[in-house]
Amino acid sequence: xxxxxxxxxxxxxxxxxxxxxxxxxxxxxxxxxxxxxxxxxxxxxxxxxxxxxxxxxxxxxxxxxxxxxxxxxxxxxxxxxxxxxxxxxxxxxxxxxxxxxxxxxxxxxxxxxxxxxxxxxxxxxxxxxxxxxxxxxxxxxxxxxxxxxxxxxxxxxxxxxxxxxxxxxxxxxxxxxxxxxxxxxxxxxxxxxxxxxxxxxxxxxxxxxxxxxxxxxxxxxxxxxxxxxxxxxxxxxxxxxxxxxxxxxxxxxxxxxxxxxxxxxxxxxxxxxxxxxxxxxxxxxxxxxxxxxxxxxxxxxxxxxxxxxxxxxxxxxxxxxxxxxxxxxxxxxxxxxxxxxxxxxxxxxxxxxxxxxxxxxxxxxxxxxxxxxxxxxxxxxxxxxxxxxxxxxxxxxxxxxxxxxxxxxxxxxxxxxxxxxxxxxx
Numbered sequence: 001x002x003x004x005x006x007x008x009x010x011x012x013x014x015x016x017x018x019x020x021x022x023x024x025x026x027x028x029x030x031x032x033x034x035x036x037x038x039x040x041x042x043x044x045x046x047x048x049x050x051x052x053x054x055x056x057x058x059x060x061x062x063x064x065x066x067x068x069x070x071x072x073x074x075x076x077x078x079x080x081x082x083x084x085x086x087x088x089x090x091x092x093x094x095x096x097x098x099x100x101x102x103x104x105x106x107x108x109x110x111x112x113x114x115x116x117x118x119x120x121x122x123x124x125x126x127x128x129x130x131x132x133x134x135x136x137x138x139x140x141x142x143x144x145x146x147x148x149x150x151x152x153x154x155x156x157x158x159x160x161x162x163x164x165x166x167x168x169x170x171x172x173x174x175x176x177x178x179x180x181x182x183x184x185x186x187x188x189x190x191x192x193x194x195x196x197x198x199x200x201x202x203x204x205x206x207x208x209x210x211x212x213x214x215x216x217x218x219x220x221x222x223x224x225x226x227x228x229x230x231x232x233x234x235x236x237x238x239x240x241x242x243x244x245x246x247x248x249x250x251x252x253x254x255x256x257x258x259x260x261x262x263x264x265x266x267x268x269x270x271x272x273x274x275x276x277x278x279x280x281x282x283x284x285x286x287x288x289x290x291x292x293x294x295x296x297x298x299x300x301x302x303x304x305x306x307x308x309x310x311x312x313x314x315x316x317x318x319x320x321x322x323x324x325x326x327x328x329x330x331x332x333x334x335x336x337x338x339x340x341x342x343x344x345x346x347x348x349x350x351x352x353x354x355x356x357x358x359x360x361x362x363x364x365x366x367x368x369x370x371x372x373x374x375x376x377x378x379x380x381x382x383x384x385x386x387x388x389x390x391x392x393x394x395x396x397x398x399x400x401x402x403x404x405x406x407x408x409x410x411x412x413x414x415x416x417x418x419x420x421x422x423x424x425x426x
Contacts, residue, residue: 203354
């Protein structure tokens with residue numbers, strides 16, 4: 001009999017992100033056959049690090065922040081996953097995000113395991129110097145875990161190229177050598193890859209276009225509603241706009257805009273890039289945030305945080321395809337509601353895998369010191385995303401399951417076969 005899960009791994013009545021992930025593993029378990037023997041591997045992170053991050057503030061005081069790094073599974077390769085700076089970061093969230101990275105990397109065939117990290121902090125309250133000191137101290141605390149062949153962080157919510165540059169520099173100083181491959185999502189001048197910034201949003205569009213073709217939806221004139229307008233949502237909006245679609249609704253922390261004829265996406269991108277609130281853009285009507293879920297669309301693209309589509313708003317959603325640009329935006333209960341209503345969900349572990357795919361390209365380029373053109377990067381990304389979609393779609397059809405379950409079936413088979421072949425030591 002398997003040992004019971006430690007208390008911190010067990011979902012509570014309020015499932016939280018880790019509970020959602022555990023439900024997803026439970027749902028796929030009946031399809032794993034003899035590999036079910038190893039499935040408990042997926043329910044226990046390989047290692048969890050919780051660190052205190054003391055930072056000297058500009059006023060001379062010392063503030064303490066709680067940071068995390070989780071290695072979920074490394075059966076298929078080194079850990080890979082982003083770092084987020086957000087005031088609501090929790091251990092449950094980071095564990096779930098690491099689990100989803102394990103599944104995501106296997107789903108698209110990238111030779112990584114899953115990892116994730118974060119600091120519970122609102123970076124908007126920090127000065128530039130405080131943010132740098134926070135990043136460098138956190139990186140030093142992670143020094144026991146990260147490395148180009150051990151665990152490779154990347155940007156996530158509220159982190160960017162500059163954060164990655166500080167992380168790379170701090171790690172390199174501690175190692176006594178320049179190690180560009182310790183992180184991805186770096187500036188081009190430090191070994192970053194062309195196409196990395198737009199990769200996640202571009203991948204969302206590529207997979208969305210493939211799903212639309214299967215569903216008989218023409219992109220030209222299609223209506224798109226997007227939650228989140230950062231790198232992921234903004235890039236997806238631009239790609240859909242360039243394909244002739246109408247972006248009819250956009251939402252971020254500042255508010256929600258609606259325009260039935262389609263927002264002026266290039267102008268909106270420029271507006272937000274200039275540091276101005278999305279909700280103050282004049283092209284479109286500002287509507288209540290909760291009304292976003294009532295907007296009629298062909299594609300709904302949640303690209304913000306997890307657990308945005310729940311049993312409370314899923315019955316109201318009026319779309320044909322949900323494209324998950326964010327990690328874990330749909331709860332299992334909402335999945336069931338959407339499926340019963342005939343709404344296709346293209347899951348996060350497939351839809352937003354473009355970012356980690358180009359991170360893989362960056363890592364390979366850093367090791368070889370040979371860099372590809374942006375055209376080559378985009379062509380390779382498009383091919384991998386399209387090739388990952390087809391077997392997941394075919395599995396969904398042959399087994400009469402959702403795309404999410406199909407993606408988990410294929411990914412978990414790959415992970416657990418690797419676990420089985422490696423065996424246990426000692």
